Amino acid sequence: MNDIQRIRFLAANFSVLQGLKAVPLSLLLILVVVWANTQDGPANDLTFPLVVSIIAAALFWLILRYYQKQYGKVESTPRHKRLEYGFGVLGGIFALAAFFLDTRFNLPVSLVGLVFAAGILAEYLRMNLVVKGHYLLEQSLISFLVVSIVSILPLLGFQNWWNVLGMRDQMFGVLLVAGIDILLSGLW
Numbered sequence: 001m002n003d004i005q006r007i008r009f010l011a012a013n014f015s016v017l018q019g020l021k022a023v024p025l026s027l028l029l030i031l032v033v034v035w036a037n038t039q040d041g042p043a044n045d046l047t048f049p050l051v052v053s054i055i056a057a058a059l060f061w062l063i064l065r066y067y068q069k070q071y072g073k074v075e076s077t078p079r080h081k082r083l084e085y086g087f088g089v090l091g092g093i094f095a096l097a098a099f100f101l102d103t104r105f106n107l108p109v110s111l112v113g114l115v116f117a118a119g120i121l122a123e124y125l126r127m128n129l130v131v132k133g134h135y136l137l138e139q140s141l142i143s144f145l146v147v148s149i150v151s152i153l154p155l156l157g158f159q160n161w162w163n164v165l166g167m168r169d170q171m172f173g174v175l176l177v178a179g180i181d182i183l184l185s186g187l188w
Helices: 003-012 019-038 047-071 078-104 111-130 137-156 161-165 170-187
Strands: none
Touching (some): 078 170, 111 170, 161 170
């Protein structure tokens, strides 16, 4: 890749390439899923998830400061910001709809997991929109396949696969796998 392409790719994807910022989010997701898995009925005490959220936010802020100090800051273009916000809002709408359907119906697939997998694929395509290439292809492909496969395991005949992970239902299992995926991707 020539220098102009590299600079364009890095500038367009600067915030996404800061993988350590995903670590607090992934730890928050993993810990809250494990906590929720231990609850019986509606949760009466939200102290644990609130404390974990505050710690995750502080850790995210520290990591953000580290990246700013070490590598500086890149301002996105208005077009790029609109694309990111649109992607986030659309992803949020799909995630909420999938969550609603997953919690209301006993589906043989996890729609939340499939939306997560689709988000991985869409993010890979978005990253490579500015500069054509196969940047982060292996990581994106592995993440997409892992989350997609665990999302459809009951459809493939693997009923209650989430019990192997100590989870009591499919959504917790899929979210745990997604949290581990985010953690490993962030560290990668």
